[in-house]
Amino acid sequence: MKLVLVVCSLVLNAPTFGQTKKANTMTTEQKKQLVSRFIYLLTTKQSDKFGEVISLNYKQHNPMVKQGLTGIQEGAKWFEVVFPDVQATIDAIVVEGDLVVARFTWSGTHKGELFGIPASNVKVTWTGTDWWRIENGKLAEHWDVVDWSGLIQQIKAKKTND
Numbered sequence: 001m002k003l004v005l006v007v008c009s010l011v012l013n014a015p016t017f018g019q020t021k022k023a024n025t026m027t028t029e030q031k032k033q034l035v036s037r038f039i040y041l042l043t044t045k046q047s048d049k050f051g052e053v054i055s056l057n058y059k060q061h062n063p064m065v066k067q068g069l070t071g072i073q074e075g076a077k078w079f080e081v082v083f084p085d086v087q088a089t090i091d092a093i094v095v096e097g098d099l100v101v102a103r104f105t106w107s108g109t110h111k112g113e114l115f116g117i118p119a120s121n122v123k124v125t126w127t128g129t130d131w132w133r134i135e136n137g138k139l140a141e142h143w144d145v146v147d148w149s150g151l152i153q154q155i156k157a158k159k160t161n162d
Contacts, residue, residue, distance in 0.1 A: 101131050
């Protein structure tokens with residue numbers, strides 16, 4: 001019985017997903033622009049400017065990318081090598097409280113090693129959905145779901161057909 005009460009207490013007193021301690025004063029449009037600015041910086045190889053939009057203690061929920069601002073900058077440098085001509089289209093973007101969710105279509109030419117697959121020079125397109133939590137006017141936390149399988153299938157299929 002005590003365990004049930006403890007669990008119920010934890011659940012009832014836990015913050016709702018997406019809530020932060022500090023009120024966020026940004027408008028919905030400003031939050032969308034923040035994500036758009038990040039994507040612009042990423043696709044134009046300006047990771048040195050990520051500090052404009054990403055907090056120093058950026059929390060990345062992706063084991064391939066190190067934590068913090070420097071971690072996401074390193075991840076961007078890797079991405080630039082793999083897909084130097086990467087382009088992104090925001091297919092949909094939704095804001096709820098301090099969360100921004102965006103669905104993307106990405107395209108680029110596979111020019112660097114990706115998961116052990118050497119550069120193939122194959123032009124590919126893939127999709128992904130990213131979630132960010134905003135705190136103090138910057139992107140503070142990130143989750144993503146990327147269609148890596150579909151991307152790799154394209155690379156392998158096109159390489160096989162060449």
